[in-house]
Amino acid sequence: MKAARLTQYGPPSGISVVDLDDPEPGPGEVLVRVHAAAVNYPDVLIAANQYQVSAPLPFTPGSEFAGVIAALGPGVSGPPVGSPVAGAVLSGAFAEKVVLPATALRPVPEGLDMVHAAAFHVTYATAYHALVTIGRGEPGEWVTVLGAAGGVGTATVDVATRLGMRVLAAASGHDRLAIARKLGAEAGIDYAGEDLKSRMRELTGGEGAHLVIDPVGGSYSEAALRGLRRGGRFVTVGYADGEIPRIPLNLVLLKDAVVRGFEIRMLRQYARDAVAEGDRVLAELVREGMRPFVSRVHPLADIATVLTDVAERRVTGKVVLSMTDE
């Protein structure tokens, strides 16, 4: 099979596409023929060995995919060969075949094709739980979404709008803000040129946002926290900026604010009821027509360029690699 491969940690330019033997599913595992794999910012961090968990060298990057079951390992009774499935792994998805534990498989929501199914689970589950399970967002509340044209950002704008929240999208530049506006954001803040805190106050009638969802970090986080209203909630989701912000704690005291964070893989372990409810709500929204915003589809051969674009802030929404000609 064709597979992306890294023999040393570093920038995406070090990734090549090679021929490897097909992997074999062990006990409790399944082999999936990958049709499409979505690119996520953490794939850049894993390639550079800057993620919370290391992938041992050499390895095939890629964490999110959709495809069909090609074989079942010993002790696995289903889903049957040929069933459409999606899944998330630490590595291995940027390949024509991937092996993973059967328990890590996710269903393909009814109505999604392989490209959109590959781009769905990580960002939409992250968006839902940031907004609802952790952020306690309610219909009618103002939510500021940072990085609103990115993968997590577009999903968060989409889900928040569909759940009746009022979205202030924050991103760099008018073209990126236009994407968030199309997904339902009521207003946009160009945080590359405008003052985030004052614009959040102005656009919410002087009081500030009820909730901030922050997948970006850096200097934007403190400005967004300052733009919260009294009793507001701030959810830290990620640090695409590269800098983990250090925020004066007195801001939390003065605002009577709540600051929370979560990691989606861990949340799946400790909050099973909330995860089941999230899956139910998201499946319903997909039935109503919700689709991830896929801005580009590339062949596997483009992997190094695509990941470089993600690392250098040049992509919007989701970029997907297609392993088939369909």
Ligand SMILES: NC(=O)c1ccc[n+]([C@@H]2O[C@H](COP(=O)([O-])OP(=O)(O)OC[C@H]3O[C@@H](n4cnc5c(N)ncnc54)[C@H](OP(=O)(O)O)[C@@H]3O)[C@@H](O)[C@H]2O)c1
């Ligand atoms: N907590 C969790 O469970 C969880 C789950 C999924 C992802 N994450 C994290 O969330 C973050 C965002 O992931 P994503 O997939 O949405 O990434 P993405 O699609 O690349 O979007 C990140 C956004 O951040 C903004 N940004 C600001 N400074 C940047 C920089 N120096 N380099 C790159 N982007 C920059 C960009 O928007 P502008 O140019 O408009 O500012 C970009 O659209 C990552 O840190 C990821 O690890 C966390």
